[in-house]
Amino acid sequence: MNLNQINNVYFIGIGGIGMSNLARYFKNLGKRVVGYDKTPSALTDELIASGISIHFEDAIDLIPNDFYVENTLVVVTPAVPITHSEWNYFTERNFEIKKRSEVLGLITKDTFCFAVAGTHGKTTTSGILGHIMYESGADVTAFIGGIVENYNSNLIGSGKTITVVEADEFDRSFLHLHPNIACITSMDADHLDIYGTSEAIEESFVEFANKIEDKSHLFITNELPIEGVICSVNEEAIYKAFNVRVGNGSYIFDVQTPTEVIKDLHFGLPGRHNLMNALMAIAMANLFGTPTVEIAKAIASFKGIKRRFSYQIKTESKVYIDDYAHHPTEINAVYQAVRELYPGQKVLAVFQPHLFSRTKDFADDFAKSLSAFDEVILLDIYPARELPMEGINSKWLMDKMTNNSKKLITKSDLVSSILASDASIIVTIGAGDIGELVPTIKKAINETL
Template sequence: MNLKDIHNVYFIGIGGIGMSALARYFRFLNKNVAGYDKTQTPLTNELIELGISIHFEDDISLITESFKTTYNSLIVYTPAVPEEHSELQYFKENNYEVKKRSEVLGIITEDTFCFAVAGTHGKTTTSSILAHLLKETNTPLTAFLGGISEDFNSNFVLEGTEFSVVEADEYDRSFLQLSPNVACVTSMDADHLDIYGTDKALQESFKDFINKIKPSGKLLVRNGLPLDGTTYGIEDDSDYVINNIKIEQGTYIFDLKTPEETISNVRFNKPGKHNLLNGLAAFAMAVQVVSQPYRLAEALSTFKGVKRRFSYQIKEKDFVFIDDYAHHPTEINAVYQAVTEMHPDKKVVAIFQPHLFSRTKDFIDGFATSLAKFDTVLLLDIYPAREEPIKGVNSSWLLEQIDNPNKKLIKKSELINEINKCRPEVLITMGAGDIGLEVNNIKNELAYAN
């Protein structure tokens, strides 16, 4: 398929973070872009402001008339859309060019020098840091990000077309559509077992992804993963390593050792050892093509962050409110490590919205252990996303497993009252569902109260 021959691009599930970045890309190319999503969100509103027509009912009659021609139209869908979706069925039955998001991403990036960030955790932050480093060193890049970068205020960056930055998503084996020049694997914890069945199958898929790297390409691997590549880590024997870490006023200061040299007094402002690793991975990827290691290290200090990745909403002396996308036990543990390191001896209240019935079922023990560490846990109902309920799998079951006397199952409508009752010194909201839509309301209410 030649994208130059495509005039109309229609997205089924256009409001997804990855889909919306692609929609922005095609809109920038002056393609006729439209789409469907089941929910109106700030992301869909932003797309509408760009002139993209979006409707929110699965109804063939609502498809824009210009998309009734097959010869110059591309239909893009996300695997989260059910196969029986009537619009998806219509396009397939009428012989349109229908492709998954990952296939289109692979086509767009195949003629670029492609950086691909893979891993069950850390993809979005690492790729956002990488895009920031490349931009700061005037590298012509296009980036498709899985979150809203606070540096670019977008999930799509267009500063040139020679290089591309993408997240290599393991869900539905999407990353096997890519052929990167430089790839990174940040983590391989068990996840998406509804797709893979077993942890071993997931790990085999990562190995398949590595085999997609171009023959002259480079693989960066977090030290400790069962993969062969150039390693990165913290205070270990990695090829790229961070040593001599200090914290001054919430900022990490450290030495960054590369295979060639050591750069002293590097600064990085995002809390948590996991974010230090993300920053190091992005540096190690960028330095493969940018021969300015000191400039890259300097650019680490100006990275602002990604929305919903340990994002400070309120940061006062007596009260802190942080929002995070964490939806896996490993990610919750990383948030706990970061918050206790940056705000020691503070009373921490965690509000968590579990994401997916299958993930809750598969990792019930891990969720219970990670959540029990917080001083108080407020649990919301499971956000189903693409799934139907699983009998016996609910937030009440998870609550029973959490070994913490200060725990409670609450409704979203009760959030403000329950937070006020707890009187936290540090409040954290976590989850990959619609809890993110509650953040501004919480922030406004608590800022006024404090």
């Protein structure tokens, strides 16, 4: 399939974080972009403001009459049910229908592709790398699975020769990509509803790694059972971050590369996991040949990703942080960062579990991660694409926690429960719709200050 011959692109599920950056990309290329989504959101508002036509009713008569088979590409998200009437309309008329991952595969086939894989750290690492490439003047488009604060967008640049993409392991999507340089940040068990076992996930990552024939173009951490160039923080490696200090609320560190030591890099994202994310991005840009001075400048100016340790309130008496963490490893990373930045202060964590299957598969690890916080408020499980599972609920998870101060509440009681806490540090955590409650929580806390 030749994307150059496509005039129209129709998105079913255009409001998703991954779908919306593809929509922006095709709009930048001058294609006519139209889409459907179930509900309006901040993302769909922005797409509409950019000139993309979107509707929120599954109705065949809302498909433009002049979308002909031969020059229209239909992009569909796996979250849409097969009973969707618009999807069936296109299927019955033999339109070219692709999943988002397949479209990314087509795009990366014709570009120099940086692919960032891993069960954690993909979005931040690809955001940093996209920022480095764009700031250094590269002809790049970076597809990011989150909103990059510097650009207030999930798409960086509009270049046609270089792409930066998140290589998503969900549904084995990353096997469609054509990477020239890649990294794998982590390979923890996740998406067991898709894979079944952690071994199956590992096999999928190995298959992805095998897409990189030259292993000097694949960057890994030292604990991964895959051949590649090792990156490490404070341990011997080909690319090593060391001499790590904290000054003025930022990390300052040095990086050893195969040919030089880059001194006194400044990086503002908290948490040791983010140092590794930065190091991976630095290594990939360094191999590509991006000048050291440009890398250093971009690392210092990177502001982060929305809902990734995102400061909402930061005063002497109260700090409110929001984070997308939805896996025990990610919750541990949030806890480590909070403890490093605010030693001895009382921390309240508000957690909304995401998916019944993930809660079931990692219940003991979730309980252990959450129990580390001084106080925990739990919300009901956010089902996303799943139906309820008998016996799997937030009460069941809470009973596994060893925390002395824990409670399960409804969303309607959330703000009053947060305000009743004497914790000086508040963290909201989760990948469900808890993110939509953040502005309300922020406003309520600010009114008490």
